[in-house]
Amino acid sequence: MTLRDLINKLLGRETASANTARERLQLVLAHDRVDMSSLTTDLLDKMRKEILDVVAKYVEIDFEEVAVSLETEDRMTALVANLPIKRTLSGDIKFKKNDKNDKNVKGEKDTRK
Amino acid sequence: MSKNTRTILICSGKGGVGKTTLTANLGIALANSGASTAVLDADFGLRNLDLLLGLENRIIYTAQDVLDKNCRLEQALVRHKKEPNLALLPAGDPRMLDWMKPEDMKKISELLSEKFDFVLVDCPAGVEDGFKNALAACKEAIVVTNPELSAVRDADRVIGILNTSDIEPIQLVINRVRPNMMASQEMLSIEDVQGILSLPLLGIVLEDEQVIISTNRGEPLTLTDTLSPAKKCYLNVSERLTGKDVQIIDPKNEGKSLKDKFMRLMQTKIF
Ligand SMILES: Nc1ncnc2c1ncn2[C@@H]1O[C@H](COP(=O)(O)OP(=O)(O)OP(=O)(O)O)[C@@H](O)[C@H]1O
Numbered sequence: 255m256t257l258r259d260l261i262n263k264l265l266g267r268e269t270a271s272a273n274t275a276r277e278r279l280q281l282v283l284a285h286d287r288v289d290m291s292s293l294t295t296d297l298l299d300k301m302r303k304e305i306l307d308v309v310a311k312y313v314e315i316d317f318e319e320v321a322v323s324l325e326t327e328d329r330m331t332a333l334v335a336n337l338p339i340k341r342t343l344s345g346d347i348k349f350k351k352n353d354k355n356d357k358n359v360k361g362e363k364d365t366r367k
Numbered sequence: 368m369s370k371n372t373r374t375i376l377i378c379s380g381k382g383g384v385g386k387t388t389l390t391a392n393l394g395i396a397l398a399n400s401g402a403s404t405a406v407l408d409a410d411f412g413l414r415n416l417d418l419l420l421g422l423e424n425r426i427i428y429t430a431q432d433v434l435d436k437n438c439r440l441e442q443a444l445v446r447h448k449k450e451p452n453l454a455l456l457p458a459g460d461p462r463m464l465d466w467m468k469p470e471d472m473k474k475i476s477e478l479l480s481e482k483f484d485f486v487l488v489d490c491p492a493g494v495e496d497g498f499k500n501a502l503a504a505c506k507e508a509i510v511v512t513n514p515e516l517s518a519v520r521d522a523d524r525v526i527g528i529l530n531t532s533d534i535e536p537i538q539l540v541i542n543r544v545r546p547n548m549m550a551s552q553e554m555l556s557i558e559d560v561q562g563i564l565s566l567p568l569l570g571i572v573l574e575d576e577q578v579i580i581s582t583n584r585g586e587p588l589t590l591t592d593t594l595s596p597a598k599k600c601y602l603n604v605s606e607r608l609t610g611k612d613v614q615i616i617d618p619k620n621e622g623k624s625l626k627d628k629f630m631r632l633m634q635t636k637i638f
């Protein structure tokens with residue numbers, strides 16, 4: 255955190271726009287880059303649904319909290335799935351809301367490099 | 368033929384980020400450092416390189432005439448009077464876009480390679496045929512971008528295409544850098560842009576109104592005596608391109624006013 259961030263926080267001001275730009279860019283590029291290797295938004299939606307179907311066979315998922323997205327860092331794109339589990343189907347209730355380790359599928363490497 | 372000519376594509380994806388300005392200034396700077404240099408206008412749709420170099424009134428033949436064998440290469444080349452080491456090969460008329468093939472561009476660049484140490488190819492915006500033709504003529508690339516969302520995004524697409532070709536190295540120039548805005552974190556930082564695009568950074572060019580003034584006059588900054596922020600950057604890029612071991616200009620050290628210093632203080636990491 256920089257001095258400026260701190261002052262902004264204290265004054266309840268918005269964070270500097272460069273941060274917003276960086277985050278938006280990373281998201282849009284993750285999609286652009288995968289698009290190039292022919293994984294379209296359509297396919298991504300379909301895959302999201304199939305992943306959920308598979309996981310739902312074994313555990314009960316909190317569908318409201320599900321997030322399956324593409325994230326990119328250093329020209330590597332990963333498919334990141336966050337699927338909070340309500341309970342296992344065998345009955346024992348385990349609240350594990352927002353547990354990051356539920357499922358984390360490493361995606362295909364960006365084909366470019 | 369045995370000449371180890373460096374043919375360099377100057378491209379960006381997005382239009383208006385500063386390809387032509389960089390080509391003109393870099394061309395003059397390289398020529399001035401002693402390398403015989405040609406600049407090739409590959410933007411047949413909207414040619415401008417002649418204007419930036421102040422050579423628009425001296426064009427007789429174009430790249431098209433060379434390909435059609437209406438003239439020899441030497442006849443089409445326009446030598447710069449103040450910098451005789453630099454020659455321009457002008458773009459033909461826009462109809463060239465209809466029939467031009469990558470092989471045609473390759474042909475032109477091979478002809479130029481016999482005569483010059485450096486060939487800079489000013490690429491059209493976009494990732495369509497004009498870009499792909501220009502690409503076929505080059506061995507290396509410089510991707511020009513601005514520290515702005517749309518420019519970086521389009522640069523990324525171009526890099527994706529370059530990565531599937533055998534162009535190497537691919538280097539990055541970030542143009543229109545405003546140290547103040549970066550210091551106040553209202554502009555993507557050099558590290559942000561470079562990190563996102565994952566290319567080696569050749570250099571940066573500061574935002575500078577002298578760029579516009581020099582364009583008005585048809586005299587690239589690197590040709591003039593004025594000491595201006597952008598000129599310093601163009602010279603730096605030229606030196607780094609020829610392999611000189613010089614540091615990239617750091618925007619954090621540019622801007623000497625009290626306000627700049629305050630902005631830098633605000634940028635200090637506290638935890
Ligand atoms: N460092 C700079 N500071 C200020 N103005 C600049 C700078 N670099 C470029 N410009 C201005 O930006 C505009 C676009 O520059 P230029 O024509 O070089 O871009 P381009 O990428 O070649 O555009 P196109 O895609 O249309 O060919 C020009 O008006 C130029 O004067």
Ligand SMILES: [Mg+2]
Binds near residue numbers: 415
């Ligand atoms: Mg241009």
